[in-house]
Amino acid sequence: MKARGRIIAFFLIVIALIGIMAPTSLPIAKDIRLGLDLQGGFEVLYEVKPLEGGEQKITQDVLADTTDALMSRINVLGVSEPVIQIEGEDRIRVQLAGVEDQASARELLSTEANLTFRNAEDEVMLDGSDLKQGGATGTFDQNGAPVVTLELNDPGKFAEITSEISQLPPPSNVLVIWLDFEEGVDSYAEEVTKPDPKFVSAPRVSQRINSQSVEISGAFSVEETQNLAGILNAGALPVSLVEKYSTSVGAQFGAQALDQTVFAAGVGIALVLLFMLIYYRLPGLVAVVTLSVYVYLILLVFEWIGGVLTLPGIAAIMLGVGMAVDANIITYERIREELRVGRSVKESFKAGAASSFSAILDANVTTLIAAIVLFVFGTSSVKGFATLLIISILVSFLTAVWGSRLLLGLWVNSGVLDGKFGLLGLRKSLVHKPEENLEILDLSTRFDRFDFARNRNKFFIASIALIVAGMVVIGIFRLNLGIDFSSGTRVEITSESALTKEEVQNFLTESGFETDDVVISGDASNIGVARYTDDFSQEEINELKTVAAEEFGAEPNVSTVSPTVGLELAKNAIKALAFAAIGIIIYVAFRFEWRMGVASIVALLHDAFFIVAIFSLLRLEVDITFIAAVLTIVGYSINDTIVTFDRIRENMKRMKKIDTVEQLENIVNTSLRQTLGRSVNTVLTVIFVVIALLIFGAPSITNFSIALLIGLIAGTYSSIFIAAQLWLVLKKRELGKKGPIDIEKKEAQSKWGSDEPVV
DSSP states (O other): OHHHHHHHHHHHHHHHHHHHHHHHHHHHHHHSEEOHHHHOEEEEEEEEEOOTTOOOOOOHHHHHHHHHHHHHHHHHHTOSSOEEEEETTTEEEEEEETOSOHHHHHHHHHOOOOEEEEOTTOOEEEEGGGBOTTOOEEEEOTTSOEEEEEEBSOHHHHHHHHHHHHTSOTTSOBOEEEESOOTTTOOHHHHTTSSSOSSSBOOBOOSOOOOSEEEEOSSOOHHHHHHHHHHHHHOOOSSEEEEEEEEEEOHHHHHHHHHHHHHHHHHHHHHHHHHHHHHHSHHHHHHHHHHHHHHHHHHHHHHHTTOEEOHHHHHHHHHHHHHHHHHHHHHHHHHHHHHHTTOOHHHHHHHHHHHHHHHHHHHHHHHHHHHHHHHHHOOTHHHHHHHHHHHHHHHHHIIIIIIHHHHHHHHHHHTTTTTOGGGGTOOGGGOOOGGGOOOGGGOOOTTTTOOTTTTHHHHHHHHHHHHHHHHHHHHHHOOEEOHHHHOEEEEEEEOSSOOOHHHHHHHHHHTTOOOSOEEEESTTSOEEEEEESSOOOHHHHHHHHHHHHHHHSSOOEEEEEOHHHHHHHHHHHHHHHHHHHHHHHHHHHHHSOHHHHHHHHHHHHHHHHHHHHHHHHHTOEEOHHHHHHHHHHHHHHHHHHHHHHHHHHHHHHTOSEEOSHHHHHHHHHHHHHHHHHHHHHHHHHHHHHHHHHHHHSOGGGHHHHHHHHHHHHHHHHHIIIIIHHHHHHHHHHHHHHHOSEEHHHHHHTOSSGGGOOOO
């Protein structure tokens, strides 16, 4: 009866979870804010400077006032949930997703809105202080043409000015209306001869005007009069804004990227769940349930905190699935080992869950360190990626450790699984009888024929040779630095049909944007990427977008980075890698021992170098998301290495004393053989996800996915053939200097009990 009750409880919990998730998943997903790369829009980073001739200092109060003024202008556009952030001492980042007319929006933001009325000699007659606050209105004149009317503070002053100007002979009897007149640069005499002058309008004054309001007319559209009225009501900016970085994504491209990446996510996660079901059977079914809960909780928490979902963010969720799967795999493999030595299902479940906890904890903490560093030093979508990765790690620990054990424990404690090894994905022929009194160290594995430790020098030589080859490749080809690091402008042209390099180059040359740096990409070769060493001005970007939209049917995505920001991003990337390495080595040294910490970092540098070398060889673009990929691999690689070191530590504890190098080699070989199955399974599940991203995901994350794939392979290799072997070399020297290693004595000195590092 009690057994049946536990099984019923399992199904009731699953049904309840389905009942909660099924009706709420879609509304939660719809409420999550999408980033620029998923719905179109633009992002711009401004450097805040004093107004020309101004003496004010750029303080936090000035920055706050500026963000308020920018928000007032954004409200005129009707943009929902804009993001405006103060960065550092003199910068403001603005993100506007879903904006259709990006050119008008950028102009609206950056104009200082200093309105002046000047005579033909450019002398100021009236300025913004002469206007009533909030008194600008978009309306129509008597002929039905769109105009802007302004309320005046002192009609008498305006009457005197118009009287004075009306007495001047034509063509000097004009009252020129300027927006952001630049002293020493702008001139009415020069601008009046141009077909598209910079001043707003220049009405002729033939008589004294004594009126409470003044009308600004011109070749305006209704939308332009509304924007002008809104910007005047918001007030002039207290500072000057200089663009240091900008990126824009067309709405069509964003929607397509969202569809592609969501589909890729579905395929990748489905493959992972199918693998778990086939390989682990009932525990795999439990993993399917908890992984579904994991994805649901990720979206729920992200929606609660008001996060902005980007393409790298979706990739972070998918990679988090790999982390959650890894925790399940570690636990299930440990349970299988306990079953194989002849313990009962209940005993195996209890022992396996306990022994796997420290490995899961350490692996998650070290990955969390990399994610936190990425969050601190990342910007924009990279910071969003890091946020989701941090949430993923925390939630996966909750679902994979607590949730999986709760659900599987109901089946185990019901007694239904007793003797039914097939339901646990284990062949009965591999299970030994209890009377054999075997230990886990005595179990055979499919990797017993491999002598990893004895062949360590071959692995070292192979890696050194590959590193030298990689250095030669980097020396010859250099890195194909994206504009994030090299500065300049990147233009991504999309077309409904296939493009050729010559076609794109000819179009750009004819349009006045000549460049030889053009690359064709996309599954259908319908994306042309052009790069320029100069960062385009706002006017150049608008012009390029207009002509490209006419030619190809869609606005191109344009990103610009100033040399200053490019240098800063490069420095931050190096800092991120350095701090991640330092944080990991400190944790590993404290939790295990310093030799394992050193070996882990050498393995991480090994992995990172190979990613860089292959990107150099294949001429793939290195941008800011590349750094996110490298740091993600740092997390995965250390994850794999920690699991191996955790088993080495555990196997050492089973020995009272280590007297010979052969004993150390045996510990390394045994530990690697025991954990290799888990490593292969974990990497397979993550590779499923990455390949799905490569095949079905948006082209904008292709390089990100390639970096992950290279890193996963390199990380698995380094954990087995570099980190563990390097630790063996360092430990061998300790044995030679200090003599036999007394494990029991070191355990007695431990502060952390059974989890204390062996030093």
